[in-house]
Amino acid sequence: xxxxxxxxxxxxxxxxxxxxxxxxxxxxxxxxxxxxxxxxxxxxxxxxxxxxxxxxxxxxxxxxxxxxxxxxxxxxxxxxxxxxxxxxxxxxxxxxxxxxxxxxxxxxxxxxxxxxxxxxxxxxxxxxxxxxxxxxxxxxxxxxxxxxxxxxxxxxxxxxxxxxxxxxxxxxxxxxxxxxxxxxxxxxxxxxxxxxxxxxxxxxxxxxxxxxxxxxxxxxxxxxxxxxxxxxxxxxxxxxxxxxxxxxxxxxxxxxxxxxxxxxxxxxxxxxxxxxxxxxxxxxxxxxxxxxxxxxxxxxxxxxxxxxxxxxxxxxxxxxxxxxxxxxxxxxxxxxxxxxxxxxxxx
Numbered sequence: 001x002x003x004x005x006x007x008x009x010x011x012x013x014x015x016x017x018x019x020x021x022x023x024x025x026x027x028x029x030x031x032x033x034x035x036x037x038x039x040x041x042x043x044x045x046x047x048x049x050x051x052x053x054x055x056x057x058x059x060x061x062x063x064x065x066x067x068x069x070x071x072x073x074x075x076x077x078x079x080x081x082x083x084x085x086x087x088x089x090x091x092x093x094x095x096x097x098x099x100x101x102x103x104x105x106x107x108x109x110x111x112x113x114x115x116x117x118x119x120x121x122x123x124x125x126x127x128x129x130x131x132x133x134x135x136x137x138x139x140x141x142x143x144x145x146x147x148x149x150x151x152x153x154x155x156x157x158x159x160x161x162x163x164x165x166x167x168x169x170x171x172x173x174x175x176x177x178x179x180x181x182x183x184x185x186x187x188x189x190x191x192x193x194x195x196x197x198x199x200x201x202x203x204x205x206x207x208x209x210x211x212x213x214x215x216x217x218x219x220x221x222x223x224x225x226x227x228x229x230x231x232x233x234x235x236x237x238x239x240x241x242x243x244x245x246x247x248x249x250x251x252x253x254x255x256x257x258x259x260x261x262x263x264x265x266x267x268x269x270x271x272x273x274x275x276x277x278x279x280x281x282x283x284x285x286x287x288x289x290x291x292x293x294x295x296x297x298x299x300x301x302x303x304x305x306x307x308x309x310x311x312x313x314x315x316x317x318x319x320x321x322x323x324x325x326x327x328x329x330x331x332x333x334x335x336x337x338x339x340x341x342x343x344x345x346x347x
Contacts, residue, residue, distance in 0.1 A: 001164030006058020035253020074109030157286025
């Protein structure tokens with residue numbers, strides 16, 4: 001069950017007026033296509049680990065926990081290609097030699113990570129796990145590409161998962177995951193991996209940043225999130241009219257509205273914060289949950305589905321009862337490479 005929840009957003013706010021000037025479009029043009037008014041972006045020198053540490057600390061504080069058995073960081077934008085980001089995050093949280101691992105399922109990363117954490121706990125392998133979704137997606141977006149620059153923001157959200165009873169608020173009841181590698185080129189950064197390892201000036205600009213096939217992503221996201229939601233509803237024997245909240249990946253307001261329409265859900269059951277923070281990739285779902293919990297937008301125990309779709313292609317859904325807890329939000333905590341202490345103060 002989810003026993004703690006927290007989030008972190010960079011302080012830098014980029015509004016539509018700024019992007020409209022830079023990209024030669026208008027505020028209305030951006031809003032009509034995305035539903036986004038503002039998004040947050042990291043400052044130079046700030047990385048995904050800084051966001052993840054702060055969100056993780058917030059979730060631990062929310063759960064009143066000083067330790068967990070494992071840390072999973074879902075991200076597509078690790079601080080470095082090697083090593084993974086999670087061990088540093090665990091260290092900075094003062095969690096010592098706790099096992100820690102990155103998971104890359106793009107914007108579905110948090111749903112994948114929470115599914116795997118829940119399975120670890122149900123198996124008895126772990127008693128508690130810190131699950132973090134964190135991305136600094138602005139670092140892989142071409143600032144001159146109006147199709148991506150207007151959509152993505154940076155941020156991190158986290159939850160603490162522990163053993164609990166199935167009838168408790170926060171219980172994870174069922175999960176569903178899927179993938180389709182035939183669509184791997186629909187959203188991708190071509191350079192920087194083993195196939196094209198030199199993302200420098202010798203590589204064409206468009207290959208160094210995320211490239212989206214907008215139409216395919218739009219159609220696939222609606223189809224996959226709708227189907228995955230229906231699949232997980234069937235596993236818990238809920239009908240759509242019994243669903244009390246849907247937290248879908250905050251990809252684009254048009255996608256969210258289309259998924260809600262296909263499921264026959266009224267607008268007030270679609271939980272989100274895309275207008276204020278944009279698409280924060282793996283941070284999207286936990287940040288939307290944190291925002292909703294902070295506002296008291298969903299009652300404890302409410303029948304809830306989390307669903308997400310991401311590059312890969314990947315998708316998934318989780319049925320749970322809405323947790324009864326107080327979320328915490330922290331500002332990013334920066335660490336200089338030479339620093340040897342644990343700045344989160346959790347040691």
